[in-house]
Amino acid sequence: MLYGAIGAATEHLWLSxxxxxxxxxxxxxxxxxxxxxxxxxxxxxxxxxxPLSSVMPELDDVADAHELLDRAFSDLSExxxxxxxxxxxxxxxxxxxxxxxxxxxxxVLGWREPRAAAGIFVGLMDDAGIVDELASGFGAxxxxxxxxxxxxxxxxxxxxxxxxxxxxxxxxxxxxxxPRDDGNVRHRILRRFIDERKSARPDGxxxxxxxxxxxxxxxxxxxxxxxxxxxxxxxVPDPALWDVERRRARAEFRKWIEVEVSAFGCEVPVECEYVxxxxxxxxxxxxxxxxxxxxxxxxxxxxVGEGRFSLVDYKRGAGPSWATVESAVDPQLPIYTRAxxxxxxxxxxxxxxxxxxxxxxxxxGVKSYGKRGNIxxxxxxxxxxxxxxxxxxxxxxFGYLSTxxxxxxxxxxxxxxxxxxxxxxxxxxxxE
Numbered sequence: 001m002l003y004g005a006i007g008a009a010t011e012h013l014w015l016s017x018x019x020x021x022x023x024x025x026x027x028x029x030x031x032x033x034x035x036x037x038x039x040x041x042x043x044x045x046x047x048x049x050x051p052l053s054s055v056m057p058e059l060d061d062v063a064d065a066h067e068l069l070d071r072a073f074s075d076l077s078e079x080x081x082x083x084x085x086x087x088x089x090x091x092x093x094x095x096x097x098x099x100x101x102x103x104x105x106x107x108v109l110g111w112r113e114p115r116a117a118a119g120i121f122v123g124l125m126d127d128a129g130i131v132d133e134l135a136s137g138f139g140a141x142x143x144x145x146x147x148x149x150x151x152x153x154x155x156x157x158x159x160x161x162x163x164x165x166x167x168x169x170x171x172x173x174x175x176x177x178x179p180r181d182d183g184n185v186r187h188r189i190l191r192r193f194i195d196e197r198k199s200a201r202p203d204g205x206x207x208x209x210x211x212x213x214x215x216x217x218x219x220x221x222x223x224x225x226x227x228x229x230x231x232x233x234x235x236v237p238d239p240a241l242w243d244v245e246r247r248r249a250r251a252e253f254r255k256w257i258e259v260e261v262s263a264f265g266c267e268v269p270v271e272c273e274y275v276x277x278x279x280x281x282x283x284x285x286x287x288x289x290x291x292x293x294x295x296x297x298x299x300x301x302x303x304v305g306e307g308r309f310s311l312v313d314y315k316r317g318a319g320p321s322w323a324t325v326e327s328a329v330d331p332q333l334p335i336y337t338r339a340x341x342x343x344x345x346x347x348x349x350x351x352x353x354x355x356x357x358x359x360x361x362x363x364x365g366v367k368s369y370g371k372r373g374n375i376x377x378x379x380x381x382x383x384x385x386x387x388x389x390x391x392x393x394x395x396x397x398f399g400y401l402s403t404x405x406x407x408x409x410x411x412x413x414x415x416x417x418x419x420x421x422x423x424x425x426x427x428x429x430x431x432e
Contacts, residue, residue, distance in 0.1 A: 069098045076106035123157040125396025135394045143295040146332035160398035161412040169411035191272040207260045263366040267302035271345040274298040287383040310354035319357025334382035
């Protein structure tokens with residue numbers, strides 16, 4: 001194809017190739033280029049080397065309006081702007097739109113400057129009108145979920161992209177079923193399993209020692225029914241892959257039965273998929289902040305006796321550390337604790353005695369925090385931190401400058417200008 005394209009030229013032939021990489025290190029020339037150059041001599045070959053920093057023509061070499069637009073934009077975007085190209089562009093009779101584009105593009109690039117103290121591209125709103133809209137949109141009538149506030153705690157800029165700009169996450173190819181679909185089905189399986197066990201024994205544990213084989217058969221049957229139901233009603237992109245996930249779930253939930261006995265053998269399930277705060281007649285507010293409404297769905301609530309309860313949050317992966325929960329970087333369980341004490345599913349539940357993160361995919365197991373200090377005191381202390389998140393959202397504070405490291409995968413990395421070392425440099429400059 002290359003030789004065919006070259007042979008098709010009748011008057012002039014332009015052939016370009018990279019001589020160096022971005023650091024200036026010389027690159028080995030392609031053998032195609034070497035063969036073509038060997039066929040030419042200095043009388044037929046006109047060589048030009050363009051530095052990497054000068055990929056667009058200089059002002060004297062501009063050949064048309066498009067190149068002049070590029071040149072004008074580049075000159076206006078410099079630290080010390082040069083308006084010559086822009087002035088020339090304004091003289092073209094058909095270039096009005098191009099003039100506006102060059103000026104607007106330079107202005108946007110200025111907003112995107114990494115060292116800017118504020119602006120939409122670093123997530124720090126300094127426009128009074130925008131801040132007023134945020135304060136209204138996320139005001140006293142807005143209901144915050146634990147997932148939303150956890151997103152803000154992890155990265156305010158990611159919260160901004162998802163909940164303010166409402167950017168769609170890019171579709172990423174995966175050799176597995178869609179994680180959200182698989183997670184939904186696993187939640188349904190556990191809810192149906194607990195409901196069936198609770199209906200047979202309302203005042204006892206879901207599975208007692210000696211009942212493992214019966215429970216394994218029961219949950220395997222639920223797995224088959226739920227995966228088939230989801231595929232029939234919702235549809236799945238790859239039925240074969242979905243069947244692989246079903247068989248995997250059967251094996252992992254058989255292991256879960258032993259976890260159920262060892263972790264919750266002394267607790268009585270009260271409610272699964274408990275929804276709170278979504279109706280006007282039963283609002284839930286953050287402790288000490290009547291202007292902050294919260295809502296959510298609790299995976300599971302267990303009674304442990306004498307007015308005490310524990311919370312179970314199902315996860316596809318490993319749960320967060322105690323330090324992450326205690327510092328409200330993951331605020332879900334502190335929020336759920338507040339909800340149960342305000343609107344309990346059954347009367348008499350007043351004190352949270354344990355938090356459990358249950359991994360229901362892969363290496364199934366439970367991470368429990370019932371013995372890591374006073375759960376209620378920790379939840380109350382977290383309320384002040386969570387209130388700070390809401391205040392930051394309403395004030396338009398979505399800056400990533402405080403974020404030192406990013407998560408391994410972020411769907412908004414293409415629009416984020418986060419630079420770990422650059423941000424550290426800015427922090428050091430601010431300290432000085």
